[in-house]
């Protein structure tokens with residue numbers, strides 16, 4: 001084998017190696033940046049959650065699913081001292097305990113939250129935790145986690 005052909009072979013191997021490595025790194029980055037599913041909710045001034053196109057708003061997700069909760073909040077009659085106008089707290093249906101990481105407070109306007117759906121399938125409930133009007137107790141919605 002001439003010196004020249006050995007050189008070319010080395011170059012070819014390096015090129016293939018780099019291409020493979022780049023591909024690997026790219027697919028890894030893609031997995032990490034997996035697009036969450038967007039859920040849009042209006043936390044309205046009449047102390048109700050609303051979801052476009054749903055007469056009775058409810059959220060259904062898959063166990064452990066990555067979510068982006070996109071919220072628009074409108075001030076009701078009363079709000080918290082810290083400026084929060086509505087809350088969004090996820091409770092387990094069976095014992096009404098809070099799900100960790102799902103105790104949110106909203107400021108007026110648009111805001112987004114990156115969340116992971118509970119891993120345990122079942123029925124949950126979203127409740128508002130800010131006394132936003134005399135009808136605050138009516139501010140809740142069904143939340144279902146599918147296996």
Ligand SMILES: [Cu+2]
Pocket residue numbers: 047048076085086087128129130131132136139
């Ligand atoms: Cu509220």
